[in-house]
Amino acid sequence: MSRRDFIYTLSATGAALSLGACSADGGSAIRFGYIADYNGASLLAIADKQGLWKKHDLTVEPKVFVNGPVQIQALGTGNLDYGYIGPGALWQPASGKATIVAINTLAYADRVIARPGINSMRDLKGKKVGVPEGTSGEMVLNLALQQAGMTMKDISKVAMDAPTIVSAFASGQIDGAGIWYPLIDTIKEKVPKMKEVASTEDMHDHIFPTVFVSAAKGKAERDRKVMKVLQEANDWRAAHPKESIALTAKLLKADEAKVAADAAHVKTMTTAELVAKTKDGTVDKWLDGMSDVFVRTGQLKKSPDPSTFYAGDLYTKAAAR
Template structure:
């Protein structure tokens, strides 16, 4: 059963780490205070680290406080309850904005970090039949697992799915309590410290698809939205021009070693703001989002695929860059 590019275009998500939940504030430049959520990896944290270091919030008359989350769906809940103004999600959580729970204000990166892994000795997806597989639900881990099972002619019914958050997947796999997992780098690097000979059974790298990560706000325009998008765009271009320094700044924000962040960044494709504007205007970004919403319809997470323009504020993004 070959997998079409369209079918495969929706794996990822905000699985990811944040083994501790922490907050920090940018130096207060007065102005509107923006409460921003993120996931503690290069995709989720690098632009926020850069915005602080380069004084971009202050430059645009804003100040910001940051809070880590273990995944995207929890951030979208926080947006809905008014506890957060903006957040970050991976591709696997894009079904939530597509269902009207949030708006995408900017595409961040393309990411290829998700895998189905198994304990040593299991050599194929078929080897997971009847076995315990840990997965954070509604995230990229679940997406790559569903896609890989489909490619192997299997379904979720063929395995024993164990729903757990990403940090629990790390500890359970490391302790041998589960046989496999749908999970992402950099968490897999952490697991490899305990299980160096784990097996990678499936990878988003092999799909030929494009997997966008994104910044989101609530269902309506967030506070100071045009200014926030401008901050993200300027940080994005600084990251594209300074990849090594971006790794250093992200490592400092996350309080993890630089080599770990560099390994994580190796699974990420960054695009300049000009590239993202061009791909918004020519429909490329809408195509990425359409491919994913079609997939989410196939999994039952969406009843029907909405137009990408209904949840991606591409006009706001394009105007902010002008």
């Protein structure tokens, strides 16, 4: 399976994760969105393998998406109950469109890449740069432009979805892109001499959390059960990193070595660590930092109190039960 195919996998695997049409308590299955990479898929793969949904009287109907903003839209229209989003889409819950029910990981997979011969952000001036709008690809592009003393006006931004960026970059239709691993590995196979001209790994002033979200007005008891599933899956992942990679690879029908390479850009934490960081305000600082980024880019008018969009109290209570 190629890296380009990595993001399309659920059409073939979703049925394998679905445990039935009804939950143990008689309700409908939870429709859970995810992106087909290690960050987005690992906890769902673990929860299914470990029987955690059944343990907590839930069933899940997984649905694949190519990015976070599309999942937020689906939450808003009632077509999705929960979803996974990366740091670039955090402005959407911060603007009241969703509620964060759990912090997942810290991710450092986003890059600005450029075709051979373009060696810096300054070299991208006036060039065509592809970006999936509202995602971490746009986020890293904005941050990199700021660091270089540039703005979006200095480039020719071309809005396109992530899979299209892979083909457009490979064929030379665009000169650069704001994009992420594992898709960058696919691009490297096609354009081996491409350059990474900016990286979130080098942006030490920022922390980039990935999260799970529900609709803005969630259901507290169901949220608590879902949080518990995610917490138990999270702790299994932290204790069994190699096995977690293997389970994710099996779910995605992807090469295990490639999933391991993807996971190398991810920092996982135990639930106890996430609870402690929620209680001491660390998570709020992460979310404040991201909101400040989105205020500068114009995606948010102001930086909101994290308590208005992160259900931290419910998360800590779920962990205590």
